[in-house]
Amino acid sequence: xxxxxxxxxxxxxxxxxxxxxxxxxxxxxxxxxxxxxxxxxxxxxxxxxxxxxxxxxxxxxxxxxxxxxxxxxxxxxxxxxxxxxxxxxxxxxxxxxxxxxxxxxxxxxxxxxxxxxxxxxxxxxxxxxxxxxxxxxxxxxxxxxxxxxxxxxxxxxxxxxxxxxxxxxxxxxxxxxxxxxxxxxxxxxxxxxxxxxxxxxxxxxxxxxxxxxxxxxxxxxxxxxxxxxxxxxxxxxxxxxxxxxxxxxxxxxxxxxxxxxxxxxxxxxxxxxxxxxxxxxxxxxxxxxxxxxxxxxxxxxxxxxxxxxxxxxxxxxxxxxxxxxxxxxxxxxxxxxxxxxxxxxxxxxxxxxxxxxxxxxxxxxxxxxxxxxxxxxxxxxxxxxxxxxxxxxxxxxxxxxxxxxxxxxxxxxxxxxxxxxxxxxxxxxxxxxxxxxxxxxxxxxxxxxxxxxxxxxxxxxxxxxxxxxxxxxxxxxxxxxxxxxxxxxxxxxxxxxxxxxxxxxxxxxxxxxxxxxxxxxxxxxxxxxxxxxxxxxxxxxxxxxxxxxxxxxxxxxxxxxxxxxxxxxxxxxxxxxxxxxxxxxxxxxxxxxxxxxxxxxxxxxxxxxxxxxxxxxxxxxx
Amino acid sequence: xxxxxxxxxxxxxxxxxxxxxxxxxxxxxxxxxxxxxxxxxxxxxxxxxxxxxxxxxxxxxxxxxxxxxxxxxxxxxxxxxxxxxxxxxxxxxx
Numbered sequence: 001x002x003x004x005x006x007x008x009x010x011x012x013x014x015x016x017x018x019x020x021x022x023x024x025x026x027x028x029x030x031x032x033x034x035x036x037x038x039x040x041x042x043x044x045x046x047x048x049x050x051x052x053x054x055x056x057x058x059x060x061x062x063x064x065x066x067x068x069x070x071x072x073x074x075x076x077x078x079x080x081x082x083x084x085x086x087x088x089x090x091x092x093x094x095x096x097x098x099x100x101x102x103x104x105x106x107x108x109x110x111x112x113x114x115x116x117x118x119x120x121x122x123x124x125x126x127x128x129x130x131x132x133x134x135x136x137x138x139x140x141x142x143x144x145x146x147x148x149x150x151x152x153x154x155x156x157x158x159x160x161x162x163x164x165x166x167x168x169x170x171x172x173x174x175x176x177x178x179x180x181x182x183x184x185x186x187x188x189x190x191x192x193x194x195x196x197x198x199x200x201x202x203x204x205x206x207x208x209x210x211x212x213x214x215x216x217x218x219x220x221x222x223x224x225x226x227x228x229x230x231x232x233x234x235x236x237x238x239x240x241x242x243x244x245x246x247x248x249x250x251x252x253x254x255x256x257x258x259x260x261x262x263x264x265x266x267x268x269x270x271x272x273x274x275x276x277x278x279x280x281x282x283x284x285x286x287x288x289x290x291x292x293x294x295x296x297x298x299x300x301x302x303x304x305x306x307x308x309x310x311x312x313x314x315x316x317x318x319x320x321x322x323x324x325x326x327x328x329x330x331x332x333x334x335x336x337x338x339x340x341x342x343x344x345x346x347x348x349x350x351x352x353x354x355x356x357x358x359x360x361x362x363x364x365x366x367x368x369x370x371x372x373x374x375x376x377x378x379x380x381x382x383x384x385x386x387x388x389x390x391x392x393x394x395x396x397x398x399x400x401x402x403x404x405x406x407x408x409x410x411x412x413x414x415x416x417x418x419x420x421x422x423x424x425x426x427x428x429x430x431x432x433x434x435x436x437x438x439x440x441x442x443x444x445x446x447x448x449x450x451x452x453x454x455x456x457x458x459x460x461x462x463x464x465x466x467x468x469x470x471x472x473x474x475x476x477x478x479x480x481x482x483x484x485x486x487x488x489x490x491x492x493x494x495x496x497x498x499x500x501x502x503x504x505x506x507x508x509x510x511x512x513x514x515x516x517x518x519x520x521x522x523x524x525x526x527x528x529x530x531x532x533x534x535x536x537x538x539x540x541x542x543x544x545x546x547x548x549x550x551x552x553x554x555x556x557x558x559x560x561x562x563x564x565x566x567x568x569x570x571x572x573x574x575x576x577x578x579x580x581x582x583x584x585x586x587x588x589x590x591x592x593x594x595x596x597x598x599x600x601x602x603x604x605x606x607x608x609x610x611x612x613x614x615x616x617x618x619x620x621x622x
Numbered sequence: 623x624x625x626x627x628x629x630x631x632x633x634x635x636x637x638x639x640x641x642x643x644x645x646x647x648x649x650x651x652x653x654x655x656x657x658x659x660x661x662x663x664x665x666x667x668x669x670x671x672x673x674x675x676x677x678x679x680x681x682x683x684x685x686x687x688x689x690x691x692x693x694x695x696x697x698x699x700x701x702x703x704x705x706x707x708x709x710x711x712x713x714x715x716x
Contacts, residue, residue: 085638085639085642085643085646086638086639086641086642086671086675087638088642089642089645089646089671090671090672092671093670093671093672094670095667095670095672095673096670096672122672122676125676126676129676129678130678130680131635131678131680140638140675141672141675
């Protein structure tokens, strides 16, 4: 437990700051077991709306099953389609529906809770059944309940948190985070899951301050407690004293002042003091960031993370047209500098958490008649498991759908494709074969296909570093994904708050790997883009420039700071510093060396919090 | 009221798909139709999928089909025929 009681009134919880800034609000506790189901007591006037919401969800779920059944019937014939009839009939069963409705009315509870209570009761009866085969059919009930809860969860009404809420949960399900409204949510307090957890990435994208690693947060914090979340330093103040609030308000003002300063300088060119032009691009993970990227002077989109499409569509899979529509918007907005689209970078654990694996199961059932009820077994080591390009290559129809959408969108702008977690040139060849097939198909359908669609490789594993020259030979460009690269080189899971402090971008092993990749790209005459978090951190960005990086891609809000920093920096001196850093034997030594060197250069952009330790690079206001 | 006893003889018993078929058939009739297990007397509404599933009638179980209403005779006849035909799962009835 990371909690420690401080002497004076407020309790201060120390965790890992995973999204910058400060937020103050009242706690909303979110217990989570598999699916997010929480009890909410309804006001009398809410009851009718809730009953209507329940019936609407039943309707949607029933339509989903009907559609699925129809597709099955077409593919396999009537007899097989009966598999789904039991589930559909449950959604028409007056007894079950009536019981749930009565519960909502008499107990004044939300639909989710009523569904859970009734399901639990039925499952308890099922558990008594002697016949193994029949008892197993309880899974039909679970399935229907899960479908209903998923539909209910997709209903924005459930996420109508009070204004200024600070959400507190052991983990926050991505399906919920997809619905978060940054205007209403002041902060997140997460029990487990670190910097790269989906909650953290989304929080950063939405600009919601977040602290992770508060184990047992649900037990420590009572509902509606006033919380101050400092996502920069990883602190959560429970019932903060007025003095603490005042201090934070002053800091916030200073941050805003700096933010306005650098933002106003956005029109200036991105050139170092010794006259070298640096390209600064934007990493985006939502379409709404396109506008920010443009406003802050991004030179095109260096990385479009496509996971958001899968989040939005969950538990279904985003269709080709849905994806095409999004990629087309990106292509049009990115301008002549274009955009790099990364194929989906997820693992099966995340897909399962979203319920997307069951959508795949539905798909399998509909097209091949395989009713796969094998329980899904969580991967023990997802970072080394079926994720990213491995996931895409294992499920070629997912990959081909995405490629088709990208190829079609490429008619509307300058698009490139980048492949995540590549460890072998064979994977690149395999994707190219799929891409060629997709292009042929589209041409045959009379769709306009661009002559050339560059394919890049993400260098984010030690294997890719060592084979950087080989990848340079088969790729059109290289992209350095520092987040994963550091995790794999240092064997540190940044989501594990007990070892997260070992995650050090300045570790000489990391710097030497980065240097090796930059040189390989130079020798091959390829563009190398650095698109991990390192590029957004002032200190790390300077080292990258010193090592020879000329294209940096980062989240839009970091762009004004990094561009301002580039204008102040003298590349020749950074080069010397970087050379010395490469020869260092520890991360601490590198840090000392850099700080002394930067002091001599009189660069003044740093936050104190940033310089004295592992605090994340947060300069922008929260 | 009409009543007839029938043995569930398909291999898997009244599983989900069989139960779904039974509920479909039952819903075609106006009469109230109940199923009762002869061994333990458990009685359920034949028009409710949940009821039929929770009856958990495995292969070999004897079940009373009871209907009352204007089309009770036809209802009992249809449901017994469905159960005896093993829900059309295992080829023609012997």
